[in-house]
Amino acid sequence: MTEQSQAQPRVEIYTKDDCPYCEKAKDLFDSKDVEYEEYNVTDDEELFEEMVERADGRKTAPEVFIDDELIGGWDDTSALEETGELDAKLGLADESSDDDEIVEHRPLIIAGTGIAGLTAAIYAGRANNDPLVIEGDEPGGQLTLTTDVANYPGFPEGIGGPELVNNMKEQARKFGANLKNGVIESVDDSTDPFRVELKNGDVYTADAVIAASGASARTLGIPGEDELMGYGLSTCATCDGAFFRGEDMLVVGGGDAAMEEATFLTKFADTVYIAHRREEFRAEDHWIDRVHEKVEDGEIEIMKNTELTEVHGSQEEGVDYVTLVENDEGHPTDRLDDPETDEFEFDVGAVFLAIGHTPNTGYLEDTGVEMDADGYLETQGGEGGGQTETDVPGLFGAGDVVDYHYQQAVTAAGMGSKAALDADEYLDDLERAESAGEIEAATADD
Ligand SMILES: Cc1cc2nc3c(=O)[nH]c(=O)nc-3n(C[C@H](O)[C@H](O)[C@H](O)COP(=O)(O)OP(=O)(O)OC[C@H]3O[C@@H](n4cnc5c(N)ncnc54)[C@H](O)[C@@H]3O)c2cc1C
Numbered sequence: 387m388t389e390q391s392q393a394q395p396r397v398e399i400y401t402k403d404d405c406p407y408c409e410k411a412k413d414l415f416d417s418k419d420v421e422y423e424e425y426n427v428t429d430d431e432e433l434f435e436e437m438v439e440r441a442d443g444r445k446t447a448p449e450v451f452i453d454d455e456l457i458g459g460w461d462d463t464s465a466l467e468e469t470g471e472l473d474a475k476l477g478l479a480d481e482s483s484d485d486d487e488i489v490e491h492r493p494l495i496i497a498g499t500g501i502a503g504l505t506a507a508i509y510a511g512r513a514n515n516d517p518l519v520i521e522g523d524e525p526g527g528q529l530t531l532t533t534d535v536a537n538y539p540g541f542p543e544g545i546g547g548p549e550l551v552n553n554m555k556e557q558a559r560k561f562g563a564n565l566k567n568g569v570i571e572s573v574d575d576s577t578d579p580f581r582v583e584l585k586n587g588d589v590y591t592a593d594a595v596i597a598a599s600g601a602s603a604r605t606l607g608i609p610g611e612d613e614l615m616g617y618g619l620s621t622c623a624t625c626d627g628a629f630f631r632g633e634d635m636l637v638v639g640g641g642d643a644a645m646e647e648a649t650f651l652t653k654f655a656d657t658v659y660i661a662h663r664r665e666e667f668r669a670e671d672h673w674i675d676r677v678h679e680k681v682e683d684g685e686i687e688i689m690k691n692t693e694l695t696e697v698h699g700s701q702e703e704g705v706d707y708v709t710l711v712e713n714d715e716g717h718p719t720d721r722l723d724d725p726e727t728d729e730f731e732f733d734v735g736a737v738f739l740a741i742g743h744t745p746n747t748g749y750l751e752d753t754g755v756e757m758d759a760d761g762y763l764e765t766q767g768g769e770g771g772g773q774t775e776t777d778v779p780g781l782f783g784a785g786d787v788v789d790y791h792y793q794q795a796v797t798a799a800g801m802g803s804k805a806a807l808d809a810d811e812y813l814d815d816l817e818r819a820e821s822a823g824e825i826e827a828a829t830a831d832d
Pocket residue numbers: 497498499500501502503520521522523524525526527528529530531532534535536537538568569570571598599600601602643646746749784785786787793794795796798
Protein backbone atom coordinates (compact mmCIF):
# COMPACT_ATOMS: atom_id res chain seq x y z
CA MET A 387 0.00 0.00 0.00
CA THR A 388 1.36 3.45 -0.79
CA GLU A 389 0.66 6.78 0.73
CA GLN A 390 1.57 10.37 -0.09
CA SER A 391 4.14 11.38 2.47
CA GLN A 392 5.09 14.83 1.17
CA ALA A 393 4.02 17.41 -1.41
CA GLN A 394 4.00 15.89 -4.87
CA PRO A 395 6.97 16.89 -7.01
CA ARG A 396 6.43 18.40 -10.46
CA VAL A 397 6.04 15.73 -13.12
CA GLU A 398 6.38 16.65 -16.80
CA ILE A 399 5.87 14.26 -19.71
CA TYR A 400 6.74 15.05 -23.32
CA THR A 401 4.47 13.00 -25.56
CA LYS A 402 3.47 12.69 -29.21
CA ASP A 403 0.46 11.39 -31.09
CA ASP A 404 0.19 7.62 -31.81
CA CYS A 405 2.78 6.80 -29.18
CA PRO A 406 1.91 3.71 -27.14
CA TYR A 407 4.81 4.19 -24.72
CA CYS A 408 3.58 7.74 -24.03
CA GLU A 409 0.19 6.26 -23.10
CA LYS A 410 1.90 3.71 -20.85
CA ALA A 411 3.83 6.46 -19.06
CA LYS A 412 0.66 8.51 -18.56
CA ASP A 413 -1.28 5.42 -17.39
CA LEU A 414 1.44 4.69 -14.84
CA PHE A 415 1.23 8.17 -13.30
CA ASP A 416 -2.59 8.09 -13.52
CA SER A 417 -2.62 4.78 -11.65
CA LYS A 418 -0.68 6.47 -8.86
CA ASP A 419 -3.04 9.48 -8.86
CA VAL A 420 -0.03 11.64 -9.64
CA GLU A 421 -0.72 14.79 -11.61
CA TYR A 422 1.57 15.72 -14.49
CA GLU A 423 1.99 18.34 -17.17
CA GLU A 424 1.86 16.91 -20.68
CA TYR A 425 3.65 18.55 -23.62
CA ASN A 426 2.66 17.03 -26.96
CA VAL A 427 5.52 17.62 -29.41
CA THR A 428 3.61 16.47 -32.52
CA ASP A 429 3.93 19.14 -35.22
CA ASP A 430 5.53 21.52 -32.72
CA GLU A 431 9.15 21.94 -33.80
CA GLU A 432 10.01 24.30 -30.95
CA LEU A 433 8.63 21.98 -28.27
CA PHE A 434 10.38 19.03 -29.92
CA GLU A 435 13.73 20.88 -29.84
CA GLU A 436 13.09 21.75 -26.19
CA MET A 437 12.44 18.08 -25.42
CA VAL A 438 15.59 16.96 -27.25
CA GLU A 439 17.69 19.52 -25.38
CA ARG A 440 16.28 18.64 -21.96
CA ALA A 441 16.55 14.91 -22.71
CA ASP A 442 20.28 15.10 -23.47
CA GLY A 443 19.76 14.74 -27.20
CA ARG A 444 17.30 11.84 -27.13
CA LYS A 445 14.80 12.05 -29.96
CA THR A 446 12.18 9.69 -28.64
CA ALA A 447 8.98 10.18 -26.71
CA PRO A 448 7.94 9.94 -24.00
CA GLU A 449 10.51 11.83 -21.95
CA VAL A 450 9.63 12.07 -18.28
CA PHE A 451 10.96 14.65 -15.82
CA ILE A 452 10.43 14.76 -12.07
CA ASP A 453 11.33 18.08 -10.50
CA ASP A 454 13.42 18.92 -13.58
CA GLU A 455 15.41 15.69 -13.26
CA LEU A 456 15.46 13.65 -16.48
CA ILE A 457 13.96 10.25 -15.75
CA GLY A 458 13.98 9.23 -19.41
CA GLY A 459 11.68 7.22 -21.65
CA TRP A 460 9.23 4.46 -20.81
CA ASP A 461 11.99 1.86 -20.24
CA ASP A 462 13.78 4.10 -17.74
CA THR A 463 10.56 5.06 -15.99
CA SER A 464 9.29 1.49 -15.70
CA ALA A 465 12.74 0.31 -14.51
CA LEU A 466 12.52 2.82 -11.65
CA GLU A 467 8.96 1.67 -10.99
CA GLU A 468 10.13 -1.94 -10.70
CA THR A 469 12.66 -1.15 -8.00
CA GLY A 470 10.32 1.19 -6.10
CA GLU A 471 12.62 4.17 -6.81
CA LEU A 472 9.92 5.94 -8.80
CA ASP A 473 7.65 6.01 -5.74
CA ALA A 474 10.56 7.33 -3.69
CA LYS A 475 11.12 10.16 -6.19
CA LEU A 476 7.40 10.91 -6.16
CA GLY A 477 7.29 11.00 -2.37
CA LEU A 478 5.07 7.94 -2.23
CA ALA A 479 6.28 5.87 0.71
CA ASP A 480 6.10 2.14 0.17
CA GLU A 481 5.00 0.59 3.42
CA SER A 482 4.63 -2.94 2.22
CA SER A 483 8.10 -4.03 1.23
CA ASP A 484 9.18 -5.53 4.55
CA ASP A 485 11.09 -8.64 3.64
CA ASP A 486 8.82 -11.34 4.86
CA GLU A 487 5.53 -9.60 5.21
CA ILE A 488 2.88 -11.11 2.97
CA VAL A 489 0.87 -8.30 1.44
CA GLU A 490 -2.10 -10.48 0.58
CA HIS A 491 -3.23 -14.00 -0.28
CA ARG A 492 -5.18 -14.52 -3.50
CA PRO A 493 -6.70 -17.67 -5.02
CA LEU A 494 -5.21 -16.66 -8.35
CA ILE A 495 -2.40 -14.39 -9.52
CA ILE A 496 -2.03 -13.66 -13.21
CA ALA A 497 1.34 -12.48 -14.55
CA GLY A 498 0.76 -9.96 -17.34
CA THR A 499 -1.89 -7.65 -18.72
CA GLY A 500 -1.49 -8.54 -22.37
CA ILE A 501 -4.37 -10.10 -24.26
CA ALA A 502 -3.81 -13.53 -22.63
CA GLY A 503 -3.61 -12.19 -19.07
CA LEU A 504 -6.60 -9.88 -19.47
CA THR A 505 -8.77 -12.58 -21.04
CA ALA A 506 -7.80 -14.91 -18.19
CA ALA A 507 -8.69 -12.10 -15.75
CA ILE A 508 -12.15 -11.67 -17.32
CA TYR A 509 -12.88 -15.39 -17.06
CA ALA A 510 -11.36 -15.76 -13.59
CA GLY A 511 -13.24 -12.71 -12.32
CA ARG A 512 -16.53 -14.14 -13.59
CA ALA A 513 -15.68 -17.46 -11.91
CA ASN A 514 -15.25 -15.62 -8.56
CA ASN A 515 -11.56 -16.49 -8.34
CA ASP A 516 -10.68 -12.96 -7.23
CA PRO A 517 -7.68 -12.59 -9.57
CA LEU A 518 -4.81 -10.21 -8.95
CA VAL A 519 -3.23 -9.26 -12.28
CA ILE A 520 0.33 -7.93 -12.26
CA GLU A 521 1.04 -5.54 -15.14
CA GLY A 522 4.77 -6.19 -15.62
CA ASP A 523 7.01 -3.70 -17.37
CA GLU A 524 4.81 -3.55 -20.45
CA PRO A 525 1.29 -2.80 -19.19
CA GLY A 526 -1.22 -3.90 -21.81
CA GLY A 527 1.41 -6.01 -23.55
CA GLN A 528 2.62 -5.96 -27.13
CA LEU A 529 -0.69 -5.02 -28.70
CA THR A 530 -0.37 -1.53 -27.22
CA LEU A 531 2.42 -1.02 -29.78
CA THR A 532 0.11 -1.17 -32.77
CA THR A 533 -2.37 1.46 -33.82
CA ASP A 534 -4.32 -0.80 -36.12
CA VAL A 535 -5.57 -4.28 -35.23
CA ALA A 536 -7.51 -5.37 -38.28
CA ASN A 537 -7.87 -9.09 -37.55
CA TYR A 538 -9.35 -9.24 -34.07
CA PRO A 539 -12.86 -10.68 -34.48
CA GLY A 540 -15.76 -8.35 -33.81
CA PHE A 541 -14.25 -5.11 -35.13
CA PRO A 542 -15.00 -4.92 -38.87
CA GLU A 543 -13.37 -1.50 -39.10
CA GLY A 544 -10.36 -2.59 -37.05
CA ILE A 545 -9.46 -1.26 -33.62
CA GLY A 546 -6.40 0.42 -32.10
CA GLY A 547 -4.31 -1.87 -29.89
CA PRO A 548 -4.42 0.45 -26.83
CA GLU A 549 -8.19 0.82 -27.21
CA LEU A 550 -8.71 -2.96 -27.36
CA VAL A 551 -6.49 -3.44 -24.31
CA ASN A 552 -8.24 -0.67 -22.36
CA ASN A 553 -11.63 -2.21 -23.16
CA MET A 554 -10.38 -5.55 -21.86
CA LYS A 555 -9.00 -3.94 -18.70
CA GLU A 556 -12.37 -2.33 -18.08
CA GLN A 557 -14.13 -5.64 -18.67
CA ALA A 558 -11.74 -7.48 -16.31
CA ARG A 559 -12.24 -4.87 -13.57
CA LYS A 560 -16.01 -5.08 -14.07
CA PHE A 561 -15.85 -8.76 -13.12
CA GLY A 562 -13.76 -8.08 -10.02
CA ALA A 563 -10.16 -8.45 -11.22
CA ASN A 564 -7.60 -6.14 -9.58
CA LEU A 565 -4.81 -4.84 -11.80
CA LYS A 566 -1.56 -3.85 -10.11
CA ASN A 567 1.57 -2.11 -11.37
CA GLY A 568 4.66 -4.18 -10.66
CA VAL A 569 6.93 -6.85 -12.06
CA ILE A 570 7.12 -10.37 -10.69
CA GLU A 571 10.68 -11.17 -9.66
CA SER A 572 10.13 -14.79 -8.68
CA VAL A 573 7.58 -17.50 -8.07
CA ASP A 574 8.40 -20.06 -5.39
CA ASP A 575 6.65 -23.35 -6.01
CA SER A 576 8.29 -25.13 -3.08
CA THR A 577 5.79 -23.49 -0.73
CA ASP A 578 2.06 -24.12 -0.55
CA PRO A 579 0.52 -21.73 -1.52
CA PHE A 580 2.89 -20.29 -4.14
CA ARG A 581 5.01 -17.36 -2.94
CA VAL A 582 5.04 -14.60 -5.55
CA GLU A 583 7.59 -11.83 -5.02
CA LEU A 584 7.58 -8.55 -6.93
CA LYS A 585 10.69 -6.58 -7.84
CA ASN A 586 9.76 -3.90 -5.31
CA GLY A 587 9.89 -6.52 -2.55
CA ASP A 588 6.13 -7.01 -2.10
CA VAL A 589 5.25 -10.65 -1.48
CA TYR A 590 1.91 -12.26 -2.29
CA THR A 591 0.74 -15.84 -1.93
CA ALA A 592 -1.56 -17.58 -4.38
CA ASP A 593 -3.14 -21.01 -4.76
CA ALA A 594 -2.73 -20.85 -8.52
CA VAL A 595 -0.68 -18.74 -10.94
CA ILE A 596 -1.27 -18.09 -14.63
CA ALA A 597 1.90 -17.12 -16.48
CA ALA A 598 0.74 -14.83 -19.31
CA SER A 599 3.95 -12.83 -19.50
CA GLY A 600 4.37 -12.76 -23.27
CA ALA A 601 7.60 -12.16 -25.08
CA SER A 602 9.93 -9.16 -25.45
CA ALA A 603 11.51 -7.64 -28.53
CA ARG A 604 14.93 -9.06 -29.35
CA THR A 605 18.03 -7.04 -30.04
CA LEU A 606 21.16 -8.04 -31.96
CA GLY A 607 23.94 -7.35 -29.45
CA ILE A 608 25.98 -5.50 -32.10
CA PRO A 609 28.25 -2.48 -31.62
CA GLY A 610 26.36 0.80 -31.40
CA GLU A 611 23.13 -0.85 -30.27
CA ASP A 612 23.20 0.01 -26.56
CA GLU A 613 24.52 3.50 -27.18
CA LEU A 614 22.02 4.42 -29.90
CA MET A 615 18.87 2.69 -28.62
CA GLY A 616 16.43 5.58 -28.37
CA TYR A 617 18.69 7.84 -30.44
CA GLY A 618 17.63 6.70 -33.89
CA LEU A 619 17.66 2.98 -33.14
CA SER A 620 14.33 1.55 -32.01
CA THR A 621 12.28 -1.64 -31.63
CA CYS A 622 8.98 0.17 -32.18
CA ALA A 623 8.23 1.84 -35.50
CA THR A 624 4.80 3.07 -34.43
CA CYS A 625 6.39 4.80 -31.47
CA ASP A 626 9.38 6.45 -33.08
CA GLY A 627 8.92 6.44 -36.87
CA ALA A 628 7.45 9.94 -37.04
CA PHE A 629 10.57 11.43 -35.45
CA PHE A 630 12.62 10.60 -38.52
CA ARG A 631 10.38 12.10 -41.17
CA GLY A 632 12.08 12.38 -44.55
CA GLU A 633 15.02 10.11 -43.60
CA ASP A 634 16.01 6.80 -45.15
CA MET A 635 15.15 4.07 -42.67
CA LEU A 636 16.33 0.50 -42.23
CA VAL A 637 14.09 -2.27 -40.89
CA VAL A 638 15.84 -5.47 -39.82
CA GLY A 639 13.87 -8.71 -39.97
CA GLY A 640 11.80 -10.94 -42.22
CA GLY A 641 8.65 -11.83 -40.27
CA ASP A 642 5.22 -10.22 -39.89
CA ALA A 643 6.46 -7.54 -37.50
CA ALA A 644 9.21 -6.46 -39.92
CA MET A 645 6.78 -6.28 -42.86
CA GLU A 646 4.21 -4.33 -40.84
CA GLU A 647 6.80 -1.93 -39.47
CA ALA A 648 8.32 -1.34 -42.91
CA THR A 649 4.89 -0.68 -44.43
CA PHE A 650 4.01 1.70 -41.59
CA LEU A 651 7.30 3.58 -41.91
CA THR A 652 6.65 4.44 -45.57
CA LYS A 653 4.37 7.17 -44.17
CA PHE A 654 7.42 9.04 -42.92
CA ALA A 655 10.52 7.71 -44.64
CA ASP A 656 12.14 8.82 -47.85
CA THR A 657 12.86 5.15 -48.58
CA VAL A 658 12.48 2.17 -46.26
CA TYR A 659 15.08 -0.57 -46.65
CA ILE A 660 14.42 -4.06 -45.30
CA ALA A 661 17.50 -6.11 -44.43
CA HIS A 662 16.73 -9.79 -44.11
CA ARG A 663 19.38 -12.44 -43.54
CA ARG A 664 17.79 -15.04 -45.79
CA GLU A 665 16.33 -15.22 -49.31
CA GLU A 666 12.74 -15.92 -48.23
CA PHE A 667 10.61 -13.92 -45.82
CA ARG A 668 8.90 -15.75 -42.94
CA ALA A 669 5.94 -13.33 -42.95
CA GLU A 670 2.34 -14.11 -43.92
CA ASP A 671 1.54 -13.73 -47.63
CA HIS A 672 -0.73 -10.78 -46.80
CA TRP A 673 2.23 -8.79 -45.42
CA ILE A 674 4.62 -9.87 -48.16
CA ASP A 675 2.09 -8.73 -50.76
CA ARG A 676 1.73 -5.35 -49.09
CA VAL A 677 5.49 -4.91 -48.98
CA HIS A 678 5.80 -5.84 -52.65
CA GLU A 679 3.17 -3.23 -53.54
CA LYS A 680 5.32 -0.65 -51.74
CA VAL A 681 8.40 -1.94 -53.56
CA GLU A 682 6.61 -1.38 -56.86
CA ASP A 683 5.69 2.15 -55.71
CA GLY A 684 9.37 2.79 -54.97
CA GLU A 685 8.78 3.28 -51.26
CA ILE A 686 10.50 0.11 -50.02
CA GLU A 687 13.69 -1.61 -51.14
CA ILE A 688 14.47 -5.16 -50.05
CA MET A 689 18.03 -6.23 -49.21
CA LYS A 690 17.99 -10.02 -49.05
CA ASN A 691 20.76 -12.17 -47.54
CA THR A 692 21.92 -9.10 -45.69
CA GLU A 693 22.65 -8.56 -41.99
CA LEU A 694 23.30 -5.52 -39.86
CA THR A 695 26.62 -5.68 -38.00
CA GLU A 696 27.09 -2.17 -36.59
CA VAL A 697 25.17 1.05 -36.07
CA HIS A 698 27.19 4.26 -36.25
CA GLY A 699 26.26 7.66 -34.91
CA SER A 700 26.09 9.57 -31.68
CA GLN A 701 23.52 10.41 -29.07
CA GLU A 702 23.76 14.04 -30.15
CA GLU A 703 23.29 13.47 -33.89
CA GLY A 704 21.44 10.13 -33.94
CA VAL A 705 22.14 7.35 -36.43
CA ASP A 706 24.55 8.35 -39.15
CA TYR A 707 25.13 5.12 -41.08
CA VAL A 708 25.23 1.34 -40.60
CA THR A 709 27.52 -1.50 -41.57
CA LEU A 710 25.88 -4.33 -43.47
CA VAL A 711 27.17 -7.64 -44.77
CA GLU A 712 25.75 -9.52 -47.71
CA ASN A 713 26.23 -13.02 -49.12
CA ASP A 714 23.96 -14.64 -51.73
CA GLU A 715 24.00 -17.91 -49.75
CA GLY A 716 22.21 -16.22 -46.81
CA HIS A 717 23.19 -15.75 -43.14
CA PRO A 718 26.23 -13.62 -44.11
CA THR A 719 27.48 -13.18 -40.52
CA ASP A 720 28.11 -16.94 -40.49
CA ARG A 721 30.26 -16.46 -43.62
CA LEU A 722 32.43 -13.50 -42.74
CA ASP A 723 35.56 -15.30 -43.95
CA ASP A 724 33.95 -16.15 -47.28
CA PRO A 725 35.47 -13.94 -50.04
CA GLU A 726 31.95 -13.70 -51.50
CA THR A 727 30.74 -11.87 -48.39
CA ASP A 728 30.51 -8.18 -49.09
CA GLU A 729 30.77 -5.70 -46.20
CA PHE A 730 29.59 -2.17 -46.91
CA GLU A 731 28.49 1.03 -45.26
CA PHE A 732 25.00 2.33 -45.81
CA ASP A 733 23.52 5.75 -44.97
CA VAL A 734 20.27 5.71 -43.01
CA GLY A 735 18.78 8.10 -40.47
CA ALA A 736 16.98 5.51 -38.36
CA VAL A 737 17.06 1.77 -37.73
CA PHE A 738 14.18 -0.40 -36.52
CA LEU A 739 14.81 -3.89 -35.20
CA ALA A 740 11.97 -6.34 -35.83
CA ILE A 741 13.70 -9.65 -35.25
CA GLY A 742 11.39 -11.52 -32.97
CA HIS A 743 10.90 -12.01 -29.32
CA THR A 744 12.25 -13.71 -26.23
CA PRO A 745 9.68 -15.24 -23.85
CA ASN A 746 9.48 -13.54 -20.46
CA THR A 747 10.05 -16.49 -18.16
CA GLY A 748 12.99 -15.37 -16.01
CA TYR A 749 10.74 -15.11 -12.92
CA LEU A 750 9.89 -18.82 -13.24
CA GLU A 751 13.47 -20.03 -13.46
CA ASP A 752 13.59 -21.32 -9.88
CA THR A 753 10.40 -23.31 -10.29
CA GLY A 754 10.39 -26.80 -11.71
CA VAL A 755 8.43 -25.64 -14.72
CA GLU A 756 9.54 -27.11 -18.00
CA MET A 757 10.61 -24.77 -20.80
CA ASP A 758 11.87 -25.42 -24.31
CA ALA A 759 15.36 -24.52 -25.52
CA ASP A 760 14.27 -20.92 -26.25
CA GLY A 761 12.61 -20.48 -22.85
CA TYR A 762 8.98 -20.88 -23.98
CA LEU A 763 6.80 -22.58 -21.35
CA GLU A 764 5.84 -26.17 -22.03
CA THR A 765 2.17 -26.87 -21.36
CA GLN A 766 0.07 -29.99 -21.62
CA GLY A 767 -1.59 -28.98 -24.93
CA GLY A 768 -3.55 -31.57 -26.86
CA GLU A 769 -7.27 -32.04 -26.54
CA GLY A 770 -9.68 -32.00 -23.62
CA GLY A 771 -9.28 -30.14 -20.33
CA GLY A 772 -5.97 -29.13 -18.73
CA GLN A 773 -4.32 -27.95 -21.96
CA THR A 774 -2.66 -24.96 -20.25
CA GLU A 775 -1.29 -26.94 -17.29
CA THR A 776 2.47 -26.93 -16.87
CA ASP A 777 4.24 -29.74 -15.09
CA VAL A 778 3.92 -27.75 -11.82
CA PRO A 779 0.41 -28.30 -10.45
CA GLY A 780 -1.41 -24.98 -10.09
CA LEU A 781 0.87 -23.15 -12.54
CA PHE A 782 -0.68 -22.50 -15.96
CA GLY A 783 0.70 -20.89 -19.10
CA ALA A 784 -1.08 -18.85 -21.78
CA GLY A 785 -0.35 -16.64 -24.77
CA ASP A 786 2.94 -15.80 -26.44
CA VAL A 787 4.97 -17.05 -23.47
CA VAL A 788 3.85 -20.54 -24.50
CA ASP A 789 3.05 -20.11 -28.16
CA TYR A 790 6.15 -19.42 -30.27
CA HIS A 791 4.26 -20.23 -33.45
CA TYR A 792 0.92 -18.41 -33.78
CA GLN A 793 1.66 -15.35 -31.59
CA GLN A 794 -1.60 -13.58 -32.38
CA ALA A 795 -3.93 -11.56 -30.17
CA VAL A 796 -6.83 -13.88 -30.80
CA THR A 797 -4.83 -17.03 -30.06
CA ALA A 798 -3.47 -15.40 -26.89
CA ALA A 799 -7.06 -14.59 -25.89
CA GLY A 800 -8.12 -18.19 -26.54
CA MET A 801 -5.30 -19.54 -24.41
CA GLY A 802 -6.03 -16.98 -21.68
CA SER A 803 -9.61 -18.23 -21.43
CA LYS A 804 -8.44 -21.85 -21.33
CA ALA A 805 -5.93 -21.08 -18.57
CA ALA A 806 -8.61 -19.40 -16.44
CA LEU A 807 -10.96 -22.36 -16.93
CA ASP A 808 -8.17 -24.84 -16.09
CA ALA A 809 -7.22 -22.77 -13.02
CA ASP A 810 -10.87 -22.67 -11.93
CA GLU A 811 -11.07 -26.44 -12.09
CA TYR A 812 -7.80 -26.72 -10.15
CA LEU A 813 -9.02 -24.30 -7.46
CA ASP A 814 -12.33 -26.18 -7.17
CA ASP A 815 -10.45 -29.47 -6.73
CA LEU A 816 -8.23 -27.83 -4.12
CA GLU A 817 -11.22 -26.51 -2.22
CA ARG A 818 -12.94 -29.90 -2.34
CA ALA A 819 -9.77 -31.63 -1.12
CA GLU A 820 -9.40 -29.09 1.71
CA SER A 821 -13.01 -29.48 2.88
CA ALA A 822 -12.72 -33.29 2.65
CA GLY A 823 -9.57 -33.04 4.80
CA GLU A 824 -11.39 -30.84 7.31
CA ILE A 825 -14.34 -33.24 7.52
CA GLU A 826 -11.94 -36.17 7.98
CA ALA A 827 -10.06 -34.32 10.72
CA ALA A 828 -13.33 -33.36 12.45
CA THR A 829 -14.56 -36.99 12.26
CA ALA A 830 -11.25 -38.22 13.70
CA ASP A 831 -11.61 -35.72 16.60
CA ASP A 832 -15.12 -36.98 17.48
C1 LIG B 1 3.94 -4.19 -33.37
C2 LIG B 1 3.04 -5.38 -33.18
C3 LIG B 1 1.84 -5.46 -33.88
C4 LIG B 1 0.98 -6.56 -33.70
N1 LIG B 1 -0.19 -6.60 -34.39
C5 LIG B 1 -1.03 -7.62 -34.21
C6 LIG B 1 -2.28 -7.66 -34.90
O1 LIG B 1 -2.62 -6.78 -35.66
N2 LIG B 1 -3.09 -8.75 -34.67
C7 LIG B 1 -2.75 -9.76 -33.83
O2 LIG B 1 -3.53 -10.70 -33.65
N3 LIG B 1 -1.57 -9.73 -33.16
C8 LIG B 1 -0.71 -8.70 -33.34
N4 LIG B 1 0.49 -8.68 -32.68
C9 LIG B 1 0.83 -9.82 -31.80
C10 LIG B 1 0.10 -9.68 -30.46
O3 LIG B 1 0.34 -8.39 -29.93
C11 LIG B 1 0.58 -10.74 -29.47
O4 LIG B 1 0.41 -12.01 -30.03
C12 LIG B 1 -0.21 -10.65 -28.17
O5 LIG B 1 -0.08 -9.36 -27.61
C13 LIG B 1 0.29 -11.67 -27.16
O6 LIG B 1 -0.39 -11.46 -25.97
P1 LIG B 1 0.18 -12.00 -24.59
O7 LIG B 1 -0.81 -11.59 -23.55
O8 LIG B 1 0.51 -13.43 -24.70
O9 LIG B 1 1.58 -11.29 -24.37
P2 LIG B 1 2.03 -9.78 -24.35
O10 LIG B 1 1.13 -8.92 -25.16
O11 LIG B 1 3.47 -9.81 -24.69
O12 LIG B 1 1.84 -9.35 -22.82
C14 LIG B 1 2.71 -9.83 -21.82
C15 LIG B 1 2.39 -9.15 -20.51
O13 LIG B 1 3.17 -9.78 -19.47
C16 LIG B 1 3.78 -8.80 -18.67
N5 LIG B 1 4.98 -9.36 -18.03
C17 LIG B 1 6.16 -9.73 -18.58
N6 LIG B 1 7.02 -10.13 -17.62
C18 LIG B 1 6.36 -10.02 -16.45
C19 LIG B 1 6.72 -10.26 -15.10
N7 LIG B 1 7.94 -10.70 -14.76
N8 LIG B 1 5.81 -9.99 -14.15
C20 LIG B 1 4.57 -9.55 -14.46
N9 LIG B 1 4.17 -9.31 -15.73
C21 LIG B 1 5.07 -9.53 -16.70
C22 LIG B 1 4.04 -7.66 -19.63
O14 LIG B 1 4.23 -6.45 -18.92
C23 LIG B 1 2.75 -7.68 -20.45
O15 LIG B 1 1.75 -6.98 -19.76
C24 LIG B 1 1.34 -7.60 -32.83
C25 LIG B 1 2.56 -7.52 -32.11
C26 LIG B 1 3.39 -6.42 -32.28
C27 LIG B 1 4.68 -6.34 -31.49
